Amino acid sequence: MARIAFYDPRQRGSRHSVLTAAPAARRRQTRRWRAGGGWQLALVFLVLLGVNAYVFLFRKGTSVHELMRASSLASASGLGVPGAAATGPGRGGAADADAAAAASDEDAFVVRGTMKGYIGLSAALAAAGLTVGQADELVTALGAELDLRALQPQHRFELRLDPRTRAVEQLIYQLSAVRKIVVARGADDTFKARREEAPLELQVAEVGGRIASSLHGALSAAGETAALAAAFVDLFSWDINWYTDPREGDEFRVVVEKRQHAGKFYRYGRILAAEYRGAAGRFRAYYYQRADGTGAYYDADGRAVRRAYLKTPLEFRRISSQFNRKRFHPILHRTKGHLGIDYAAPQGTPVWAAADGIVGAAHAAGGAGNMVVLRHAGGVRTIYMHLLRFATGLRPGQRVRQRELIGFVGSTGLSTGPHLHYGMVVNGHPIDPQQFKIGAGPLLPTEERARFLAAIGASATKLGAIALAKN
Ligand SMILES: [Zn+2]
Incomplete structure (x- = not known):
């Protein structure tokens, strides 16, 4: 991923940024210019020229000074297109031009930009006519809500200025077609950033398949992404040892929510129901929201899927994509008297606490290398050896929860x-x-059982009806 340098002085200026400036009232027209042909553009330009001539000649408050200021913004934006040229006078009159206000409720002055190459946002904002102080204030506010390293070329942003004072009213930073960050003045008059997401359509999808070399491979063959494999792996991490249990021909079925935007897949929602059937057994998990509002996964009998110990204390979803049973043997050779299990995994793979507990030790221990010992309820200890390093701040005596990074x-x-x-x-x-x-998970109280069965009924029916492709 390309990294954006924020305060790179070399990039100051407009060479790398495409900025367009247009009054809000004319945004629709701007869009048409882009889509339309040359003759349309010429026509619109002529109309604007007429409006501008009217504004310039017949309206009061359209000083030459204002016009010059406006066009300096347009040129700072690096624009030679009619949009900018037309914008200047329009804005100058503008404010004044109640005509513009009548056409649209918004009389904010709008500047649009696209992140390009390695230009920093501050530089792009400065190119749009903001002072360094104004740009920094906005970028700082944005940084409170967003890791600024996530900014990428092709991201679009929009700056809304007060037509009279030219003070910034809003910065809208578009992360994707769906997600944006809006920076606006809060009640205390300082800029605050907030995330906004376009409404997404909900679809419930049913997916099933058989494992050939890996779950990841089978899901991707079914047209799904790694995110679903990760969620599936995590859901069954108390039942299945993903290192040792899967066999060729094992079956999986899943009923999952998909969120769409403009008819296109955007992200997965919740897994509503899932099944894994193979040599290790048959496991089912249903999402159920209890009467008290807490949601969790339960098997068909109403037992919590979550249990005291994970089958493997490794973040398997991280390595599942490269995990191919045909090419990679996950368990290292075991020597006599060697009690424990050796999981081969790429260096740096996160190691989790297998269960809630207290750190008993975390230090270098000779042949064991960097070692962690956790103490759990019932006189159980878990031991983790040969670690590259410990989780930051891990200390003996510290409480850890299941799946916490150690x-x-x-x-x-x-x-x-x-x-x-x-x-x-x-x-x-x-x-x-x-x-x-590993002890069984707690059972739902009897009085909630009927409600549970009713709630999961539809998902259970869907799950059972998922047909697997013959292979
Ligand atoms: Zn070992």
């Missing part, structure tokens, strides 16, 4: 390559984590 996969200590050694100790006795019995 470190990153590395190859410290006695290790031949990046992997996580995951060990478990129960009441002082080391055990194989794969043999550890």
Whole structure:
């Protein structure tokens, strides 16, 4: 991704920015110029020329000074197109031109720009006629709501100025067709940024398939994206050891919300129901909002899907895209007397706390390398070895929650390559984590059972009806 340099003095100026200036009242016309042919443009230009001549000759308050100021803004915007030239006088008269106000409620002065190359937003705003102070004030306010490194070429922005004072009223920064950030003056007269999202249409999609080499591959073959694979992996991370359980031919089905904008897929909503059926067993998860308003996933019997221990303490969704059982053996060779499981994973893969607990140790420990020991309820300890490094600020005595980041996969200590050694100790006795019995999730109260079955009924029917392609 291209990074935007914000205060790059080399880029000051208008060479890299395309800025258009047009009064709000004429935005529609501006759009038409872009879409239309040359003759339309000439016609519109002529009309504007007439309006401007009228404004210039017959209206009061249209000083030459104002006209010059206006056209200096237009030229600062780097525009040689009729839009800018026509805008100047229009704006000068403008304000004054109640004609313009009558055509539209907005009489703000509008400047549009597009981020180009490596120009900084401050520079682009300065090119639009703002002082360095004004531009900085806006960029600072925007930075409170948005990581400024996320700004990209082709992002559009719009500046609305007060026609009389030319004070900035709003900066609208368009992140995508759907998302934008609006910076406007708050009650205390300082600029505040807020996010706005265009309304999205909701669609419920049903997806199913069989695993050939990976879940990720099967979902992408079904036309879905990695985000759905990630959500699916996370949903079953208490039931399925994604490293060891999947087999070729395993089946998955999912009923998922899709949010669309202008008829195009924008993002996934919630997974409403999902099923995984394979050698490891058959697992189902339904989203259910309880009478008290809390939402969570439950199996068909009303048992919480979430349980005390994760099957694997690795952020598997991060590596699932490169995880191909045919090419990559995830479990390293086990030697005699080696209690624990070695998960091969790319260096830097996040390592999670397998369960809620307290940090017992986090230090370098000889052959174990950088090691974390967590203490859990019931005399259980989990051990994580060979970490590249610890999560920032991790200290003994600290409370951690399940799935909280504790470190990153590395190859410290006695290790031949990046992997996580995951060990478990129960009441002082080391055990194989794969043999550890993870208790069942809590059951919904009996009085809520009828409501639960009614709520998941439609999803359950849809899930059961998903046909898998024969292969
Ligand atoms: Zn090991």
